[in-house]
Amino acid sequence: MDRDVVIVGAGVVGSAIARELARFDLEVTLLEAAADVGAGTSKANTALLHTGFDAKPGTLEAKLVRRGCELLAEYAARVGIPLERTGALLVAWDDEQRREFEGIVERSRANGYDAIRELDADELYRREPGLGAGARGALEVPDEAIICPFTTPLAFATEAVLAGCDLRRATPLTGVDRIEGGFRVDTPGGPITTRRLVNAAGLRSDEIDRMLGGTAFTVTPRRGELIVFDKLSRPLVKHIVLAVPTKVSKGVLVAPTVFGNVMVGPTAEDVERKDDTSSTAQGLDHLRREAGRIVPRLLDFDVTSVYVGLRAATEHDDFQIRFEDGYACVGGIRSTGLSASMAIAEYVRDGLDLEVAPRAGAPELRMPNLGEAFPRPYQSAELIERDPDYGRFVCFCERVTKGELRDALAGPIPPVDLDGLRRRTRAHMGRCQGFWCGAELAAMLADV
Numbered sequence: 001m002d003r004d005v006v007i008v009g010a011g012v013v014g015s016a017i018a019r020e021l022a023r024f025d026l027e028v029t030l031l032e033a034a035a036d037v038g039a040g041t042s043k044a045n046t047a048l049l050h051t052g053f054d055a056k057p058g059t060l061e062a063k064l065v066r067r068g069c070e071l072l073a074e075y076a077a078r079v080g081i082p083l084e085r086t087g088a089l090l091v092a093w094d095d096e097q098r099r100e101f102e103g104i105v106e107r108s109r110a111n112g113y114d115a116i117r118e119l120d121a122d123e124l125y126r127r128e129p130g131l132g133a134g135a136r137g138a139l140e141v142p143d144e145a146i147i148c149p150f151t152t153p154l155a156f157a158t159e160a161v162l163a164g165c166d167l168r169r170a171t172p173l174t175g176v177d178r179i180e181g182g183f184r185v186d187t188p189g190g191p192i193t194t195r196r197l198v199n200a201a202g203l204r205s206d207e208i209d210r211m212l213g214g215t216a217f218t219v220t221p222r223r224g225e226l227i228v229f230d231k232l233s234r235p236l237v238k239h240i241v242l243a244v245p246t247k248v249s250k251g252v253l254v255a256p257t258v259f260g261n262v263m264v265g266p267t268a269e270d271v272e273r274k275d276d277t278s279s280t281a282q283g284l285d286h287l288r289r290e291a292g293r294i295v296p297r298l299l300d301f302d303v304t305s306v307y308v309g310l311r312a313a314t315e316h317d318d319f320q321i322r323f324e325d326g327y328a329c330v331g332g333i334r335s336t337g338l339s340a341s342m343a344i345a346e347y348v349r350d351g352l353d354l355e356v357a358p359r360a361g362a363p364e365l366r367m368p369n370l371g372e373a374f375p376r377p378y379q380s381a382e383l384i385e386r387d388p389d390y391g392r393f394v395c396f397c398e399r400v401t402k403g404e405l406r407d408a409l410a411g412p413i414p415p416v417d418l419d420g421l422r423r424r425t426r427a428h429m430g431r432c433q434g435f436w437c438g439a440e441l442a443a444m445l446a447d448v
């Protein structure tokens with residue numbers, strides 16, 4: 001066999017699994033069809049680190065989100081993934097919604113999360129003065145947090161690569177067969193034989209599962225559109241403002257981002273195509289109306305960008321994780337995969353039943369900070385004195401310096417396009433959407 005484990009899909013889930021397995025004495029390959037790590041659903045979500053307070057009790061998702069939240073909060077602090085524990089306020093806008101509170105608190109307690117508590121309308125408006133009129137009260141969930149969705153999968157994949165994992169980008173699995181003692185995985189670069197196979201292919205996890213005879217689930221992409229408001233609106237929103245969920249949807253939320261913006265979304269609509277990340281006039285209208293209702297003054301600010309993510313929804317209410325003779329299917333990781341990623345990785349490690357020793361000397365990792373709440377290179381006189389490139393802005397909107405761009409381009413998993421550079425540095429994602437810096441960024445990319 002060429003490899004001990006092949007993991008298919010370098011989203012946040014596959015990358016977390018690669019990181020976990022690379023800590024052991026194993027030959028691991030991580031295959032990614034796209035040009036980069038974290039470029040699928042993992043780059044287009046609401047970027048909340050959920051406590052799991054509202055998960056369906058007793059499900060695998062409930063268990064893994066709860067554990068994943070603890071693991072990722074600790075890991076983020078250790079390696080420098082921006083995370084802010086803003087807390088969430090789940091707001092009732094009428095008496096009927098307020099009557100739902102009792103059930104939500106019960107569910108939270110059943111999930112082992114007891115810190116949830118009710119606030120009356122006066123306290124709610126004291127805590128979140130920018131809210132629209134008419135709120136009846138809220139449930140406070142103090143441990144819900146905002147996190148960087150870009151740095152998280154990159155940190156996992158970088159740690160895996162530094163520990164010896166063989167990352168192959170732009171390398172899709174095109175076919176797979178069971179063979180004596182393992183699997184033969186076909187790729188455009190030739191076949192790879194492996195003892196174990198992990199299917200973490202997100203929206204395509206059902207297709208790969210079917211290649212191995214699986215029939216347990218079908219992925220239906222569920223589109224979520226989001227609007228990002230200009231940074232000047234950030235003081236308007238202090239917490240993650242959640243809606244009372246209905247039977248069909250969790251509703252639209254308003255939340256700060258770690259980059260210093262305010263985000264509104266997502267919508268929820270089943271679509272046919274697994275690559276249909278187009279936004280719609282109808283979806284954006286709905287989000288603007290919701291923004292104006294929840295935090296009316298948001299509409300005084302410009303929209304910096306809109307984006308769309310596709311949830312890997314299935315006909316089931318839970319994650320679709322199962323193990324069969326060296327095969328791990330990790331599918332249907334719909335709305336909470338960022339939060340659960342590290343716990344999914346632990347669960348897969350145990351499920352694969354690997355009898356191997358931990359590798360000595362784990363790599364020390366420190367990711368570049370992209371968070372607005374933490375010191376950035378341009379703010380450090382000492383750093384700029386040592387290397388003036390940290391004082392030379394290339395992207396003025398997001399205050400990204402030449403030094404940071406240079407470091408990203410020379411990193412262990414260098415970007416191959418502008419989007420990859422954006423996710424590693426924030427360049428190109430500000431107000432001007434690259435009008436100012438686009439040409440210089442393209443030139444820097446072309447130079448490497």
Ligand SMILES: Cc1cc2nc3c(=O)[nH]c(=O)nc-3n(C[C@H](O)[C@H](O)[C@H](O)COP(=O)(O)OP(=O)(O)OC[C@H]3O[C@@H](n4cnc5c(N)ncnc54)[C@H](O)[C@@H]3O)c2cc1C
Pocket residue numbers: 008009010011012013014015031032033034038039040041042043044045046047048049050171172173174200201202203204223224225266308309310311333334335336337338339340
């Ligand atoms: C609108 C929205 C909001 C969300 N908000 C949150 C949130 O606030 N908090 C949270 O925890 N979660 C949230 N989620 C869910 C979270 O984003 C997902 O659960 C998570 O990103 C799934 O990660 P993944 O690695 O399974 O999938 P992906 O990120 O899609 O990764 C799968 C990868 O597999 C690759 N692949 C596919 N086929 C092949 C092949 N044949 N060969 C090789 N590679 C292949 C793809 O290119 C892709 O990169 C949200 C999702 C959406 C859409």
